[in-house]
Amino acid sequence: MTKRRLTNNIRVLRFHAGEMTQAALGEKIGVTRQTVAAIEQGKYSPTLETAFRIADVFGVGLDDVFRWAEE
Amino acid sequence: MTFNEKSRWIALLANLLVWGWYFVTVARVLAAGAPDVRWLMAMTVPVIIALTIIHIVAHVVVAILKPSEATSDMDERERAIARNAGATAYHVLAFGIVVAIGTTLFYWSAFVAVNAVLFAFIFAETIRYGLEIVAYRRGVA
Secondary structure, eight states: OOOEEEEEOHHHHHHHTTSOOHHHHHHHHTSOHHHHHHHHTTSOOOOHHHHHHHHHHHTOOHHHHEEEEEO | OOHHHHHHHHHHHHIIIIIHHHHHHHHHHHHHOOOOHHHHHHHHHHHHHHHHHHHHHHHHHHHHHOGGGOOOOOOHHHHHHHHHHHHHHHHHHHHHHHHHHHHHHHSOOHHHHHHHHHHHHHHHHHHHHHHHHHHHHHOOO
8 A cells, every 4th residue: 555644735725714823723623722833743643523624614525625745 | 832742741740749759758758657547538538639639730730821722622632642641551451550569569569559550550640641742742653
């Protein structure tokens, strides 16, 4: 199996959403600012539920937020 | 750093400080002779009082410094961290209990038995806090 890691565009999406802060996004999806930071840095893969919540906040599909990257 | 991560630091340092002092004292007392269980009772009371005071004071200070984050509610990442660390610490505890039982087979006394089990429990708890802090810093697998 090809080794892949999950990457995300949350930082870019936040910027395009009126420079939304990590704390503001965290509040909308029910996690701490530190957890949003950990997700952005690839240190934590969120649950499916939280992943969908993030996509909902930005009004985009899941594929627009998360994608696989070859290692 | 979230409130829960700070809480783990407090618990880790309090454990190392207070229980560290306790077990060093136990080792010294054991080396000097065979104490009875009354000594144990007399020692555990100040240990529990010290731990309670450290935890309360440290958590109040942390909460005052950043009231907006002062909640013990855990989000999904923190729950995952606690779950993973708890699972590993369980094995440490199980191994420690087996070692404690083995110790009492070779050196039987109520004092040694109670302290061996207590050490296994505190050691596993300390490992749990340490693993949680590492996961908070490095990320969750």
